[in-house]
Amino acid sequence: MGIFSRMTDIINSNINSLLDQAEDPEKMIRLIIQEMEDTLVEVRSSSARVIADRKAANRRLTQVQAEADSWEEKAKLAISKGREDLARAALQEKQAIAEEVTVVEAELKATDEHIGQLNDEVAQLQQKLSDAKAKQKAMMMRTKTVESRIKVKRQMHREALDSAFQRFEHFERRMDTLESQLESMDVGRDVPPDLAAEINALEDDERITDELERLKSEMKGEGAKDSQ
Known part of the structure; x- marks a missing residue:
């Protein structure tokens, strides 16, 4: 079932109201158009x-008018020949045709009125269609503008995010450099204090042992001299 069921529905329609009530105005305007x-x-x-019917009726009117004129001429001829009876019969035929002329003329008049009404309706419908297409164009332009603005905003947000990520990466690299420098300062200082003390103690113990052996050796030498 169409949006409009009759010509008057279209002519009397409020397109703006239909679009305001629609969930999808763009789809609705396409359906309306x-x-x-x-x-x-x-x-x-x-x-x-209707125009074809009018042309046919007009041809019929011309034909019956010609027939009426012909019967009138025949009536005149009969009168001139003293045949009033024939003249009367001819005029009866003319009268019958005259009634048909009246019917055809009424038909033509009604047809002309119908054509005039159709022309008015077509003009109004054409105007409605033009208005609807203008609204569709405006709607498409508005949609395009909004989409362009959204695209620009998204691009701006993307650039802002990219810039923030770049700054963060730069900060991370700087922190990595500082941490590397700090670690390089601690190279050689990462031996546990207890282990260093133990190693030093071993070195001290070795010196003492050497000194002890020296003294023992000296004392042995002196003892040997005393026994002689």
Whole structure:
């Protein structure tokens, strides 16, 4: 089922209200335009049929008027020949045709009114369609503008994040350098204090042992001299 069910629905429609109520205005405006274009095709097709009917009725009117004029001429001829009876019969035929002329003329008048109404409706529908397309264009431009602004903002945020990450990486590299410098200052100083003391004690003990051996050797030498 279409958005609009009759021509008057389209002409009297409030497009803005329809769009305000729609969950997806862009989809709604596309459907409205499609409905209007389809209806416009139907109305123009109907107008073409009515115009064709008018042309046929106009040809018929010309034909019956010619027949009426012909019977009148025949009536005149009969009168001139003294045949009033034939003249009366001819005028009866003319009268019958005159009634048909009246019917065809009324038909033409109604057809002209119908065509005029269709022309007005087509004009109003065309205006509605133009308005709808203008709204669609404005909506597309607005959507494009909003999308462009969002893209720019995202780009700005991305650049800001990239800059922040770069600054953070630079800070990390600087901290790594400082930590490396600090570690280099501690090279050779990472031997546990107790172990260093033990090694020093061993060195001291070795010197004492050497000194002790020296003294023993000297004392042995002196003892040997005394025994002689």
